[in-house]
Amino acid sequence: MPIEQKDIELVAEELGHKFTEFTKKNDKRIDAIEQEKSKLSERVDTLNGTVDSLQKQKEQLEEQLKKSQRPSGGKGQTPEAAEHKKAFERFIKTGRGEDELRDLESKALATDTPEDGGLAVPLQLDQNIIQLLNDANVMRQECTVVPTGGVGYKQLVNKGGATSGWVGETDARPETSTPKLGELSPHFGELYANPSATQNMLDDSFFDVESWLSGEVQTEFSEEEEIAFTVGDGANKPKGLFAYASSLARDKDRAFGTLQHLVSGSAGSFNGDNLTALLYSLRKVYRRDAKWMLNNDVLFKARLLKDNDGNYLWRPGLELGQPSSLLGYGVAENEALPDAVADAKAIAFGNFKRAYKIIDVIGTRVLRDPYTRKPYVQFYTTKRVGGMLTDSSAVKILQLSA
Incomplete structure (x- = not known):
């Protein structure tokens, strides 16, 4: 309906x-x-x-x-892409036509793909998997997502250091300091899933291979990605936004790549003044598109808070498309963040699109395995993804410490 x-x-x-x-x-x-x-x-x-x-x-x-x-996909496909899609579905169902599929793969895809490690899924299916991940993953919704053809992605950033000064009309113009430029590289990792289907399922003419595979992969990938983009340690996985070091130092006093945290003054708890202080610790240039990020347990507690005039800090969104708000800013619930316990860095406020970048390597790959778990056919599916902090002044964190 x-x-x-x-x-x-x-x-x-x-x-x-x-x-x-x-x-x-x-x-x-x-x-x-x-x-x-x-x-x-x-x-x-x-x-x-x-x-x-x-x-x-x-x-x-x-x-x-x-x-x-949302407009339905599939329009504007090249003949090569359409042929690759049809051959891929035939191979998934029957296991036949692998050589033909490899030839079509090289014609249909814009990126280079290795000869081993399975076969690349059709571009439309790859985009559908990414779209499902975006729908299910809070960090993907709030941060910047960049598609790329390989793991060589790098970004040049300005780490500050430029100086200027005032001079009179005829005064000398001494040389000023030049900005410090740095190159950032994401921490990459490879996600895998291994969904299984019976051959009877695959033989069924009404069985939608694409929907089944993309749904199974999304279920496996989304939770792992959420954790990695939030608190991942960078070992064979992306380094999460909140895994970067933080200090009490203000923006002008911190090294690039270190976040700022405030302390609540009470172990495991916080009040409205803490949230207000966190909000205004973020410079105005970042606040325009800023949001809160916290888990449901912490949001439950934040909903009880009032300001000095007796007004509740949290307000529900009652109009179509209007989200709930905390101190006038939207709320993103991320269950990978900790509960309200002692010393937890449980609440963040910031412009997450400026703070963190997710790198999607185009080219999900599938290896068909009908032998390991007979009578099931397994589809070993892999995808490479990366993440990196791009602006350490764009997010502030509240640590629930005395």
């Missing part, structure tokens, strides 16, 4: 009612006498969970509406 705008409006209306009820009950909890506090606290927590559920339902409906309006 297709999603319509009115479906989202109904959910948004209920979300608004529940949030209003939640705020009223929470106000009563704060002012309640001791013997009633326990009962109200339980009700507030229940409503908090309901608000969270409705917010997610609204976001899911909006995403479904967006997908239904």
Whole structure:
């Protein structure tokens, strides 16, 4: 049944009612006498969970509406790409035509591919896998994603150091310092998945090989990518944004590549003043497209916070396409970030597109294996991906420490 705008409006209306009820009950909890506090606290927590559920339902409906309006793929394919796609599906189903497929692969793909390590999937299927990963992965949605033909990607960055000065009309112009330029290289890793199908499934004329393979691969890849792009250590995987070193030093006092963190002043907890301080530690030039990033446990706690005037810091998005906000900025939930425990770097605020870059190496590859797990046919699927910090001033972190 297709999603319509009115479906989202109904959910948004209920979300608004529940949030209003939640705020009223929470106000009563704060002012309640001791013997009633326990009962109200339980009700507030229940409503908090309901608000969270409705917010997610609204976001899911909006995403479904967006997908239904997305133009279907497949148009504008070259004859070589269409022939490669057909041959690939035939090979996946029957295991025949590998030599023909390799010839078609070299004609259909714009990037060089090795002769070993399996066969490259058709470009349209590769793009569909990447699109599914983008839909399922918060870091892919919030950071900059760059497709490339190989692992040789590098980026030149300005690490500062340029100076200038004022002079009179006839004064000497002494030489100024030149900017320090540096070359950044991503930490790459190879993801793999090994989905299985029976030959009966593959023989079924109604079995959609592309949808099955892309769905299975997305399920395996998305969670691993989320963790790697967030906290990955860079060993055979991307180095995550929050795996880079951080210090208390301000932007002008820190070395490039080191993030800044603030401390909450209380082990495992935070308050509205901490969030406000974190927000304004980010320079104005970055705040225009900034967002909060935290996991659901921490968001649950942030939703209870109020400012000095008694206004809640978190507000639900009630209009179509309007996200929920914390202190006026959007919220990205990332379950790879830690819970609110002592010394956790649990909350981030920043312009993630400027801070971190994800590098997609075009060319997902598949090795068909009908022997290892008879009667199942396994499809060993690999994809190379990288990640790197590109601007260490674009994100600030709150550490929940005393």
